[in-house]
Amino acid sequence: MERTALPGRLIWQIGEVVATHPETERSKSLTLALPIWPGHLAGQHVDIRLTADDGYQAQRSYSIASPPEDGRQIMLTIERLDDGEVSPYLTDELRIGDKVELRGPIGGYFVWEERLGGPLLLIAGGSGIVPLMAMIRHRRAAGSTIPIRLLASFRTYDDIIYRDELEHLAGDELALEVITTLTRTQPPGWTGYMTRIDAELLRDVAWPIEQHPLTFICGPTQFVETTAANLLALGYEPTRIKTERFGPTGDT
Amino acid sequence: MSGGFISRGFRGRRQQSDLAGRIPPGQYLERRFPVLSAGPTPHTPLDKWDFSILGKVREPKRWTWEELLALPHEIPTVDISCVTKWTKLDTHWEGISVETLLQQVDYDPHSVGYVIAFSDGGYTTNIPLADVLGGKAWVAFSYEGEALAPEHGGPARLLVPHLYFWKSAKWVRGLRLVEQDEPGFWESLGYHNYGDPWKEQRYQGD
Numbered sequence: 001m002e003r004t005a006l007p008g009r010l011i012w013q014i015g016e017v018v019a020t021h022p023e024t025e026r027s028k029s030l031t032l033a034l035p036i037w038p039g040h041l042a043g044q045h046v047d048i049r050l051t052a053d054d055g056y057q058a059q060r061s062y063s064i065a066s067p068p069e070d071g072r073q074i075m076l077t078i079e080r081l082d083d084g085e086v087s088p089y090l091t092d093e094l095r096i097g098d099k100v101e102l103r104g105p106i107g108g109y110f111v112w113e114e115r116l117g118g119p120l121l122l123i124a125g126g127s128g129i130v131p132l133m134a135m136i137r138h139r140r141a142a143g144s145t146i147p148i149r150l151l152a153s154f155r156t157y158d159d160i161i162y163r164d165e166l167e168h169l170a171g172d173e174l175a176l177e178v179i180t181t182l183t184r185t186q187p188p189g190w191t192g193y194m195t196r197i198d199a200e201l202l203r204d205v206a207w208p209i210e211q212h213p214l215t216f217i218c219g220p221t222q223f224v225e226t227t228a229a230n231l232l233a234l235g236y237e238p239t240r241i242k243t244e245r246f247g248p249t250g251d252t
Numbered sequence: 253m254s255g256g257f258i259s260r261g262f263r264g265r266r267q268q269s270d271l272a273g274r275i276p277p278g279q280y281l282e283r284r285f286p287v288l289s290a291g292p293t294p295h296t297p298l299d300k301w302d303f304s305i306l307g308k309v310r311e312p313k314r315w316t317w318e319e320l321l322a323l324p325h326e327i328p329t330v331d332i333s334c335v336t337k338w339t340k341l342d343t344h345w346e347g348i349s350v351e352t353l354l355q356q357v358d359y360d361p362h363s364v365g366y367v368i369a370f371s372d373g374g375y376t377t378n379i380p381l382a383d384v385l386g387g388k389a390w391v392a393f394s395y396e397g398e399a400l401a402p403e404h405g406g407p408a409r410l411l412v413p414h415l416y417f418w419k420s421a422k423w424v425r426g427l428r429l430v431e432q433d434e435p436g437f438w439e440s441l442g443y444h445n446y447g448d449p450w451k452e453q454r455y456q457g458d
Contacts, residue, residue: 009457010442014257047454049278050259058264059278059337085265085280093261101257106455108441109290221287225403228292238292238373245287 010103011036012049017098018073023161027079027127028091029065032100037072040064042134043111043216043244046076046104050086060086063131063218063244064105069141077161079127110216110244113138118146118214119207123197123227125153125219129161131244132218136166140173147175151205153197153223155184179205197223199230209235218244274331275339276449282338287403290437294372294423295402303353303391303408304426307368310358317407320391323348328390330413332420333449345411347392350384350427364429368436369410372423377436378445379412379419381429388414391424416447416454 015032022028045063066075080091094100112120112135120139122132129152139148154160160180170178181193181201193201207213215231217224224245231241267275275281298317305313315323327346333339350367367384370376383389392411393400400406405422412419418438439445444453452458 010455050262050264051257052262052264053258056264056266057278058262058280061336089259089262098260099257101259106442109437221403225287225293232292238294241292243289243291245289 012103014099029077031075034072040105041111042138043131044105044107046102049101065130065133067138067141077130110242114144120148121213121215122150123217125223128219149177151179153181157187202230215241221245277452279339293402305357307429313357332413334417335454345392346394347390350389366433368428369421371421377421
């Protein structure tokens with residue numbers, strides 16, 4: 001099995017915030033200019049390390065939202081966790097011109113590039129859309145014609161991350177379908193789905209298994225567990241389903 | 253390492269000092285139990301489940317679920333650290349020590365350098381033999397007094413708490429004893445070959 005070659009050592013470097021963009025009330029995109037960047041694959045992440053003035057440090061991982069074609073600039077989209085130690089700093093404190101220490105790219109499995117083929121079924125729960133957006137942006141930037149279906153679940157219309165870009169892309173790009181379900185409230189006139197991503201919705205939306213789809217699922221643990229199990233029940237091949245989970249199982 | 257870099261305006265959330273010494277560098281204290289897996293959760297029925305020791309052994313050995321559970325149980329209380337930065341303290345497990353299993357096979361400890369754990373779903377991870385002997389590793393089937401949940405690796409996972417938790421292979425089905433080291437799944441994808449949290453061996457070259 002061909003694997004992604006990573007350089008020998010991941011070096012900490014200091015990037016500069018060159019743009020910020022609020023995506024939703026709770027999430028924000030940061031564009032960082034990096035002094036060195038070996039290039040990444042869509043789906044990979046970086047480690048961010050924050051250092052307080054007394055030397056205390058905290059590290060977290062964040063998915064890259066931008067395509068490899070952006071060179072030495074990467075975009076991260078951060079969801080603010082109210083009880084988080086790092087995400088409120090990144091979303092609320094950082095300004096254009098601030099510096100951020102990071103290293104990457106990291107992770108060579110939850111990645112997509114054209115030679116891996118398709119069609120792609122991308123399934124996002126909330127901010128799980130971030131690494132999948134890198135795949136969508138990469139497909140466009142690389143001029144790939146591999147069909148993509150993105151199935152994204154958010155609570156409300158205002159929680160949809162990358163809403164404008166997705167609406168634009170879905171109208172503009174051939175063979176890119178964006179299917180959104182809003183699980184809590186829907187705006188007047190909403191014609192999309194309104195349920196959680198369950199077996200019935202997947203039967204409607206998922207590629208037929210004869211097309212040998214490649215699936216990426218990213219979201220909270222229970223979302224990923226349920227969705228992957230439902231796809232297996234539809235006959236999807238386990239080795240063609242790649243998952244990335246965040247968040248705990250719930251209890252302590 | 254960070255060359256004196258300070259994150260403007262970052263204060264952070266320090267651990268109370270009695271816990272700080274138990275949290276490896278770059279990790280934070282997590283009270284819940286996050287899940288990370290690269291693919292769908294496999295579900296092998298217990299009547300089809302077995303555990304094998306293969307490779308450089310005189311005779312491969314296989315235990316059914318009942319046979320495994322009939323071996324002496326241990327109840328380790330351990331701290332665990334995931335490479336994704338969380339550390340969980342005082343987790344309670346029940347399982348069979350890998351040493352107990354290895355005592356039941358005939359192998360030459362001088363010609364076996366590593367064990368390769370293999371799992372349902374195709375996952376593998378490599379560990380030096382010395383790191384699974386001496387009460388440092390278990391095949392665990394119970395967590396906090398309950399059967400190990402499938403998303404956490406049930407029915408049984410490897411438990412090697414002194415290494416990053418990707419070494420504690422979920423859904424483990426056996427160990428292959430080998431002479432020469434062979435990188436496993438994440439070890440082939442840029443992660444560190446050994447994975448000591450106290451040395452912060454997250455990625456290749458760390």
